[in-house]
Amino acid sequence: MPDEKRPSFAGNITADDVAAEAGVSRWTVNRAFRKEASISPKSLEKVRIAAERLGYVPDLRAASLASDRTNLVALLIDDFANPHKLVMMERLTRILRREGWDTLLVNTLGRDDAGHALMSASQRRVDAVILIGIQFDDDVLDAALHARRFRKLIIFARTSRNPNTISIAVDDVSAMTEIANYVHERGYRRPLFLAGPRTSSAHLLRKETFVDYWREHFGSEPETVPVAAYDPALSAAVVEETLAKRNRDDFPDILVCENDAIAIGAIDVIRHKLKLRIPEDIAVTGFDDVPEAESANYRLTTYRQPLTDMAEYLVEVLGSSEDRDFDRMFSGRLTVRESA
Amino acid sequence: MPDEKRPSFAGNITADDVAAEAGVSRWTVNRAFRKEASISPKSLEKVRIAAERLGYVPDLRAASLASDRTNLVALLIDDFANPHKLVMMERLTRILRREGWDTLLVNTLGRDDAGHALMSASQRRVDAVILIGIQFDDDVLDAALHARRFRKLIIFARTSRNPNTISIAVDDVSAMTEIANYVHERGYRRPLFLAGPRTSSAHLLRKETFVDYWREHFGSEPETVPVAAYDPALSAAVVEETLAKRNRDDFPDILVCENDAIAIGAIDVIRHKLKLRIPEDIAVTGFDDVPEAESANYRLTTYRQPLTDMAEYLVEVLGSSEDRDFDRMFSGRLTVRESA
DNA sequence: AAGCCTCTTGCTCGCGTGAGCAAAACTTGC
DNA sequence: GCAAGTTTTGCTCACGCGAGCAAGAGGCTT
Structure with missing residues (x-):
């Protein structure tokens, strides 16, 4: 069988094929797909048509090998029981994609898996790692940073004291101060x-x-009680257990929750197990303003993080080649509803 | 300044550097990181130590260029208001990673963005595309399949009639039949x-x-009412509007919902806007068994998809090089709680 | 029309790895 | 201790593209 012209069968069309079809060189073809490149309108059009006909799209693996930029970021997440994670993922992926970044999603299975998760990202040579998970110890971060494996390590929606890390978060201190003042103002005394x-x-x-x-x-x-994860079901169990062992007149008058995931579990238990009213018997505040917080069911007083602004700033950081301190705190807005 | 020995400065350590350090050839180094490769325990150990010291990890971009396998799948999602999406993402990413697959997360912004989303995946040369979004028209799928751009196009948790597509889903017909029978059995007559x-x-x-x-x-x-998205807030609005314009004795006695996202919105409205009891005044059923369905608040009667089994089957399909019909339907379990 | 400048095009080389083969090293049996 | 077999190692070539330079093609001025 005489191999006439290399069939170049689907899934493997290269710039050379397009070049032959369009009657230009391979480099002109590749230039047609790079927006900074200078190319005449005429050849751009020829390439466009040929590429369309052959179904060609550039291979980003090869491009990134040659250019040393992947346009890929890794998003490391755990804590999937927290509904706010879905909101953050949506916002981040939307804005990242709009700016030309692809996202590698890495499920950080547990505390001792964080190292492996970072390794996965590293093998793909991502341009940056974004952490929106919670299970990262300093030693893991230091190991990753020490190996100089990532150009940027961004901690999103959480402040970090690590100087080699970029933290983009809401100002917890001023936010929580605002909540404390609000709670006291509304007359609550046993939080x-x-x-x-x-x-x-x-x-x-x-x-x-x-x-x-x-x-x-x-x-x-104030009393404090720890919940082992940002999981409404877990929070519900903790609240039930905590309140089960005390008298009614020893109850707090408000539960101030570290975030909405915890607040939601608390509300469910207060209403349906303890048969108490919110906010008359016990009030509740949250943090994050997840979509559920606005529903007729929860009407949760909470604190809204400016996620869009934060994500916009994140892509700005990603695009910057300066070497300055990118840490930044945002301030959000107390959103008052009927739960407190 | 005499450049002694090439500083090979961080972030760019290659197999050659490790080879020099370990006193073996570059290929031996790479073999040390491939499990199918044959290598003596002695050199494996030498390489391991050298790699550790230099902080070397293989570059998967180069590996995939040379081997024509990326070990990457794209996960195309939209419909982020549906809490079930979070569950699916967690399950899929966990099991995929366990089997050595990385996940590219692509937020399919809207109906007319599906093509671009597929293009992103294509440029990374993913080994497969998994759709768990809803906004994919046949023509987009056909275009993608026609260009032969993906080895496998998997529709997860949703049946597809497209013969070139692999559908891994629950059997909606038998599931819904079971629900219908249950509903009737429990005495509901105006669904x-x-x-x-x-x-x-x-x-x-x-x-x-x-x-x-x-x-x-x-x-x-039975009456049917459409909701424009799997979004509790939207569902709540539709239910409120639908019931607002009729008399109490013209109400349905049960709302059978296409999934839990819709059911949750419905329950919220029934309880908090219409001030009716569930299930005494109006009962509700869902589909998916999201975590909230089990909470004290919703106690939703719903249908649980065997997500883990489905995900396990998915990785099996990904790993297979056969060319057969991979479509498969699973059966789930009706989970009865107090909402109906 | 010649000279100069600018924009476009083609090219060499390199990015870091894997497939597959040939050479080398090690085992085994007698 | 040697031949034959087996495992391990090194090597050539290819994967598809980008950086950066040199050559070519036009355009403008005088």
Whole structure:
């Protein structure tokens, strides 16, 4: 069988094929797909038509090998029980894609898997890693940074003290101060703070801020109870257990929750297990303003993070080649509804 | 400044550097990172140590260029208001990663963006595309398939009639039949079916099945009302509007919902706007068994898809090089709670 | 019409790896 | 200790593209 002309069968059409079809060189073809490249309108059109006919699209693997930029970021996530994660993922992927970035989604299975997750990202030579998970210890981050494996390591929606890390987050201190003031103003006097899991690297300052502020300004020491994960079901169990062992008149008058995931679980239990009313018997506040918070069911007083602004800033950081301190805090908005 | 020994500075350590360090050839180094490769324990150890010291990890872009396998799949999603999406993403990414697949997450912004989303995947030369979104028309799929751009195009959690597509889903007909029988058995006689958005390619047969079955077996024609998206907030608005314009004695006695996202919105409105009890005044059923369905708040009677089995089958399909019909239907389990 | 400038095109070389083969090293049996 | 077999190692070539330079094609001025 004489091999006439190399069949170039589908799935493997290369710039050379298009070049032959269009009557130009391979480099002209590739230039047609790079927007910074200079190319005459005439050859651009020829290439366009030929590429269309053959179904050619440039191979980004090869492009990134040659140019040393992947236009890929890794998004490392765990904590999938938290509905806010869905919102963050939607916002981030939308804005990243609009700016030409693709997203590698890595499910960080557990605390001791974080290293492997970073390794996955590293093998794909991503341009940046974005952490929106919670299970990252300082030693894992340091290991990753030490190996200089990533140009940028961004901690999203969570502040980090690590100097080699870029943190894009809401200002927890001012946010929580605002919440504390609101809670006191509305007449609540026996708050119980429901805190999420402690992480060593990317700490939330919500509990500390609330407790310290309340003690200093309102004279009493608020109770705090930890929940092992940002999971409504878990939060529900913790609240039920905590309140089951005390008298009605020893109940808190408000549950201040580290985020909405915890608040939602708390509301469910208060209403359906304890048969109490919200906010008359026990009030609840959250943090994040997830979509559920607005529903007729929860009507949750919460704090809205400016996710879009944060994501826009993130792509700005990604695009920048400067070497400055990119850390930035945003301020959000207390959103008052009927739960407190 | 005499450049002694090429500093090989971080972020760019290649197999050659490791080879020099370990005193073996470059190919031995690469073999050390491929499990099918044959290599002596002694050199494996030498390479391991050298790689560790230099912080080397293989470059998957180059590997995939040379081997024509990326070990990458694209996950195309839209419909982020549906909480079930979070569950599916968690399950899929977990199982995919366990089997050595990385995931490219593509947010399919809207109906007319599907083509661009597929293009993104194509440029990364993913080994397969998994659709768990809803906005894919037949013509987009045909275009993608015609260009032979993907080895495998998998429609997950949704049946497709397209013969070039692999559909891994629950059997909607038997599931919905079971629900219809359950509903009738429990004495409900005036069901209203809340349907999601219609898509041309990957149809759900839930509405058709329910309506036809009910008509044939129970003699009356159920009402149906469409909701434009799987979004609790939207569903709530539709239910409110639908019921606002009729008398109390003209209400349905049960809302059969195409999925939990719709059911949740319905429950919220029934309870908090209409001030009616569930299930005494109006009952509700869903589909998917999202985590919220189990909460004390919703206690939703719903249908659980065997997501883990489906995901396990998916990776099996991905790994297979046969060219057979991979379509497969799973059966789930009716999960009875207090909402109906 | 010649000279100069600008825009476009083609080309060499390199990015980091894998397939597949040939050479080398090691085993085994007698 | 040697032949034959087996495992391991090194090598050539290819994967598809981009950086950066040199040559070519036009356009403008005088």
